[in-house]
Amino acid sequence: MNTQSARRSSAFLTVDLEQDGKQFGHINIPQSPNNDAWGVQQVPIAVIKNGSGPTLILTGGNHGDEYEGPVTISELARDLDPARISGRLILIPTLNNSATQAGQRVSPLDGLNLNRTFPGDPYGSITEQISFYLNDHLFPVADAYADLHSGGSSLHLLPSAIVEPALEKEHMERNIALAKAFAAPYTVVIDNLGDPRTAGAAAVRAGLTTVGTEMAGGGIVRSDALSICKRGVQNLMSHLGLVPANHQASTVVEEKMLKLPGAKGFVFAPMEGVFEPFHELGQKVSVGQEAGLVHSLVNPFEPPRVMRYETDGILYGLRMIGKVVKGNCCAVIAVEFEG
Ligand SMILES: [Zn+2]
CATH class of the missing domain: 3.40.630.10 (Zn peptidases)
Structure with a gap:
């Protein structure tokens, strides 16, 4: 080959x-x-x-x-x-x-x-x-x-x-x-x-x-x-089948499979600033709900920009770096996988 x-x-x-x-x-x-x-x-x-x-x-x-x-x-x-x-x-x-x-x-x-x-x-x-x-x-x-x-x-x-x-x-x-x-x-x-x-x-x-x-x-x-x-x-x-069957306890907490639903599963920063999330990983969220804020560090007296979820689901991923520029991935939502 x-x-x-x-x-x-x-x-x-x-x-x-x-x-x-x-x-x-x-x-x-x-x-x-x-x-x-x-x-x-x-x-x-x-x-x-x-x-x-x-x-x-x-x-x-x-x-x-x-x-x-x-x-x-x-x-x-x-x-x-x-x-x-x-x-x-x-x-x-x-x-x-x-x-x-x-x-x-x-x-x-x-x-x-x-x-x-x-x-x-x-x-x-x-x-x-x-x-x-x-x-x-x-x-x-x-x-x-x-x-x-x-x-x-x-x-x-x-x-x-x-x-x-x-x-x-x-x-x-x-x-x-x-x-x-x-x-x-x-x-x-x-x-x-x-x-x-x-x-x-x-x-x-x-x-x-x-x-x-x-x-x-x-x-x-x-x-x-x-x-x-x-x-x-x-x-x-x-x-x-590389090793005999084991009997280790699983750690499954969510029996239902999830999937990332494509573009609407992502929450991107709308501008440069610092990201303030509103939810913890694993929490249920809904479409239209506020996901968090981006606070401008360049224009600190401007009101922060609100970000919203574009789908119902659970919060699967969160950005770990506070500072963002426009387009950074701040949050990721997973939805139920229906096959
Ligand atoms: Zn990787």
Whole structure:
């Protein structure tokens, strides 16, 4: 598959995907800056394999300021005894490695958001080459994919398993079953406004059973979100048959699935200033209700601007940075998913 690809990558692996046992290594992406003519960018990767069985790819650090995923995947890679699984885990805790090292959403090397670069480009920037390698070299050898996100520095989200939409009913049902198996407090269908350039959308195009997460956020590690994430990953492995069925209690608090309803689910700042929210995450809100205020810091004696919700639902996400400019996402509403 890889060698027949019309687009061939110069990136190379230092682990053998077919070898039983546990290996730590890198996806090496050649680069040639001023101070390093023949060097590489190194994305850490672990492969844990035991006999035959499904292959699950787990990625964290798709965005560099979301930490529950990297912590969970790194620990799994260190601690898991290969004899405990039947199948293969491909573990990439810090997918956009330069972004995670910088603690930033996007890569400082090329300014790109990895999750808007799929299917990637083998001749593009470092970030585009990482997404290409995942898309063309790793997705084809896998059965399932989990991309572990949190809200990042700018957002706090209800801890959730994310259903990646798929066109075929059978594929959608697989994705829903995997997301429910994760057993986060909420299960939410998110299509990123139909953007096809995300890792999840690309994995679905490759036919993989695909799940995402959003584990709180705010650019910090929350112990409650980390616990949900660690247990959720064990639940995924159990659901896929990589490990025997477990009996860990779930943390589901909302049985009904939710979805982001598209444009009207977002509340954007109407002007520059500071955002004052009126509600807490998880609260029910209604269309037309005041969502909060933006206070001008430039013209402090002008009255603040009111923002309103454009749909009924529950408050799923809140901006974590007080300062806003026009167009910033201040609040996100989720609605019931009806299938
Ligand atoms: Zn993210």
